[in-house]
Amino acid sequence: MNKFFVIESFELHDGQLENWKILSKEIDIYMAKVEGFISRNSGIDENNKIYCLVKWQSKFYQDQAIKRLELRDDYTEIMAHFNSIANMKTNQRQELDIF
DSSP states (O other), X not given: OOEEEEEEEEEEOTTOHHHHHHHHHHHHHHHTTSTXXXXXXXXXXXXXXXXXXXXXXXXXXXXXXXXXXXXXXXXHHHHHHHHHHEEEEEEEEEEEEEO
């Protein structure tokens, strides 16, 4: 299986940069415990657009991680908090198999 790379970009709601930095650290801590996860980096460009670069052992592991997250009892609350910070209407996602 090929390594798998996800590039996700989005804008933040007004005034949410500091909240994003806190949430991003929480995501890093959570992701470090997920099977098949390799690394995650995020950054911001000159237009205040956030980019998240996530590397997985394979697409299978990424898909399994999403399924486990969606099954959590607090999934609705997690996503509501995330969406209060990130403007997902501006979300763009690319998935790449790494060879």
